[in-house]
Amino acid sequence: MVTIKDVAREAGVSVATVSRVWNDAAFVSPETRQRVAAVASRLGYSPHGAARSLITRTTHALGVLLPDLYGEFFSEIIRGIDHTAQRAGYHILVSSSHDSKDEIDAALRSMRGRVDGMIIMSPDLEAQRTLHALQGSFPVVLLNGGAESRAFDTITIENHEGASAMVGHLVAHGHRRIAMIGGPERNYDAAERLRGYRTALGDGGIALDPSLLFRGDFSELSGHRAARSLLELEPRPTAIFAANDSMAIGALSALRESGLRVPEDMAVAGFDDIPLARYMNPPLSTVHVDIAKLGERAATLLLSSLQNGERQPQQLQLSTTLVIRSSCGGPVS
Amino acid sequence: MVTIKDVAREAGVSVATVSRVWNDAAFVSPETRQRVAAVASRLGYSPHGAARSLITRTTHALGVLLPDLYGEFFSEIIRGIDHTAQRAGYHILVSSSHDSKDEIDAALRSMRGRVDGMIIMSPDLEAQRTLHALQGSFPVVLLNGGAESRAFDTITIENHEGASAMVGHLVAHGHRRIAMIGGPERNYDAAERLRGYRTALGDGGIALDPSLLFRGDFSELSGHRAARSLLELEPRPTAIFAANDSMAIGALSALRESGLRVPEDMAVAGFDDIPLARYMNPPLSTVHVDIAKLGERAATLLLSSLQNGERQPQQLQLSTTLVIRSSCGGPVS
DNA sequence: TTGTAGGCGTTATCAT
């Protein structure tokens, strides 16, 4: 491996000069600069990141801790983060499948000295408490984690607003028996979307019927299963609100298998507006979330706290918009 | 930040001893080990990654260079790589949106000293040539990049076999006018899938009709557009083979809008078998690829070459299987 | 069994 010393020797200067050229510091004569640059490029030199970060105390890398996330949500988040990080000259160190407190702890430790800050997504409400340990010790942005802790920068989706808007829409179109396919029990987003469902029912003067509540795990399969058991209810619900699009799509396929028409026999709505939602048959009504932007914002938040550690932690919310397609029978937008 | 010195001072030993305890080297008395471990955990010490990798010459991180990839393909690849890396005690440094030669060069350089090896996915055939520069200088695995270069570890999908099997299936069911929605021009996977289409037509004794060839970019929208223009052909094709599922799904929605029935009026088939394929209406016939496994294999390949740099480069192919659902009108499996 | 000291590749601080 070619080091700064090799370049220095070859160019007949000291390592200090090479370093100065590389970081285009002042006080280097044009000729020297020129000569060193030439040698460096001829030798294929580029500085050793670890050595550099040892002395500069900065790694130019962001850590990203994710839970076991599937589908497009996962990829869009990473894309958003990476895009923003890259433009600021940062890399991202990704570690996925961290759900429990211990896993998060371990990941945090093993990233020490390798990243300048971290974006942590842990929708599991339990795991949240772990994090309080590292208050202030290290720049952290919490993604979709419940914004209880004012000690951190946090960013969340307007889950409650989005869900209640969608369910409100269903109510406005005359639905009274609206089933909900919820998400995992301890998941923050899932809990908020359920809360939105409740709010909208309350606003519509509809009593909550616990038998209309089904639990899924955000996967298509769980949506499919929930829809199947939901169809055995007497009287049958007239609408289904799923806590995410994947489950709504699973429900759609279950309805088709049962010979029910959507939206005539059953209205269906989801949440997230994944790219495929509009291509469903029928096109899926859903709550739009700009997932990539969620990642971008998180990265931006982290980068700015890296530049100015003294500023107050911020709590951001990403807004949602209702996207009415034909699966819920409302007016097509 | 607490360093090895702090622990040493607090525990009343030398830094060497702390280091030994941490790397459980031999020759440390149980009492000392115990005491040092206690102090370390009390102080919340964990070694500084950069400092460590400077001396050990290993970072325990793998670089992952990806093109601008959308959808579930992207996330499954990362999941597969990360999963394997994590079990081996490695992190992954991800950098996406690298298509051109220059971008790849830059990313490679900026990762120097931060990773022990790299997984590079650059389906763009042009960019391939860049890589020849780093032959042997650095452990690299090429993912889906055309296996021309025997100098690298490579892993690809059985694109040609999968595509020809699917088109062969359509031919066997009596289709003679089979349109193809291909992928980007310089994309390796796309080129191979097109080649499979040609092979199957040839085997079926069907002359290639260039007017049946459409070009997409792997997105739903491009599939939608291709299908629309394809419908204006006289006589109309009876089947569509799309180079990936996203485009097939886009085509499906275009057909629906035009009032055509699938598979009665038009058979449709895709490639990849993304999780959502089975939930389409009608369920999508496609060529199954275990994308996460593709990532796993790539990581495994890289890790093993890290352990034994002297071994011969390997060229792996990931097999595909035909998944016949109802969108292509064949017998349902 | 433990400690001392040198060095990994780089930047920062002094000199010159």
Place this chain on the structure above:
DNA sequence: ATGATAACGCCTACAA
């Protein structure tokens, strides 16, 4: 404008 040299945090001969 350039060069010597001391850090950065850690590991590892080698010495004790």
